[in-house]
Amino acid sequence: MSFTIKQVLKESTETLSNKLVCPKNICRMDSEHFLMHVLKVNRSFLYMSENSKLSTENLNQYNLLLKQRLLGRPFAQILGSQQFYKSDFFVDENVLIPRSETEIIIPEIIKSGDYIYNERESLTLIDAGTGTGCIGISLALERNKWNILLLEKELKSLHILNSNLERFQLSNCYIIFSDWLSSISNDFADIIVSNPPYIDKSKDVIDEYVKKFEPSSALYADGDGLSEIKKIIKNSKRVLKKEGLLFLEIGYKQSENVISILRKNYYKDIKTILDYNGIKRFIVARHT
Numbered sequence: 001m002s003f004t005i006k007q008v009l010k011e012s013t014e015t016l017s018n019k020l021v022c023p024k025n026i027c028r029m030d031s032e033h034f035l036m037h038v039l040k041v042n043r044s045f046l047y048m049s050e051n052s053k054l055s056t057e058n059l060n061q062y063n064l065l066l067k068q069r070l071l072g073r074p075f076a077q078i079l080g081s082q083q084f085y086k087s088d089f090f091v092d093e094n095v096l097i098p099r100s101e102t103e104i105i106i107p108e109i110i111k112s113g114d115y116i117y118n119e120r121e122s123l124t125l126i127d128a129g130t131g132t133g134c135i136g137i138s139l140a141l142e143r144n145k146w147n148i149l150l151l152e153k154e155l156k157s158l159h160i161l162n163s164n165l166e167r168f169q170l171s172n173c174y175i176i177f178s179d180w181l182s183s184i185s186n187d188f189a190d191i192i193v194s195n196p197p198y199i200d201k202s203k204d205v206i207d208e209y210v211k212k213f214e215p216s217s218a219l220y221a222d223g224d225g226l227s228e229i230k231k232i233i234k235n236s237k238r239v240l241k242k243e244g245l246l247f248l249e250i251g252y253k254q255s256e257n258v259i260s261i262l263r264k265n266y267y268k269d270i271k272t273i274l275d276y277n278g279i280k281r282f283i284v285a286r287h288t
Ligand SMILES: C[S@@+](CC[C@H](N)C(=O)[O-])C[C@H]1O[C@@H](n2cnc3c(N)ncnc32)[C@H](O)[C@@H]1O
Pocket: 095, 096, 097, 098, 099, 102, 128, 129, 130, 131, 132, 133, 134, 135, 151, 152, 153, 154, 157, 178, 179, 180, 195, 196, 197, 198, 217, 218, 219, 228
């Protein structure tokens, strides 16, 4: 039996939204993306050809993708890539899928970094806990004179990190495997940015599919979710040059605690940056 594009999209949208308890518009978008991927066409082609029949081979490929999505596997993992800032990044189950709220930090860092670069005529930046490399690589693509270190502890992320680095042919970006900043010398960096694990292990606040499919080493931290943030703040004090900047992504309602840790470690010029939902998502602080 053969089906038209229109029928397939209608049916899979229904199935996804019933099974995953997900809004219909999102399920429709997922269905369309899968079909665009299988047919190697854009969205307007799908709409213009909605009465065309799918070949058995294409239908089988489509059903394989849909089956994985019905198990709750994130869309980006199924297709193997995720858009972040201005580029597409490879992802797999060993790295956190880049989130859109993290993108807001890129223009902020560029603004501050340009100022530092103009004064010092060089700039070294560390992306600590780089995962896919999305933060560091996005910055390296925007500013090819900055030296950028992509720092990660989990060796299992090497494959994806390397693939992303190769994809963009960058000559100003280097990978370092290290437990946070332990292998970096004193007074080394002008800027450190980190989106560390910050979800409180003791509270079950996380979406069941995130929990099931994304690496726990990228998500959870002890001590109200603050243990890794504390380590980074303390170590950054040693690794940052004087007047250097620390940009930290933080969790919901963590800003007061993080500001207090920064103050105890004598950082200055502390400010918060809101995400698209008005949540305090990043904290910036300056080494004294
Ligand atoms: C929340 S993910 C962020 C990934 C990526 N920077 C992003 O924004 O999508 C946290 C990252 O920190 C890494 N990580 C966790 N503990 C670490 C440690 N002790 N040293 C270095 N990296 C660590 C994890 O493996 C993970 O890649």
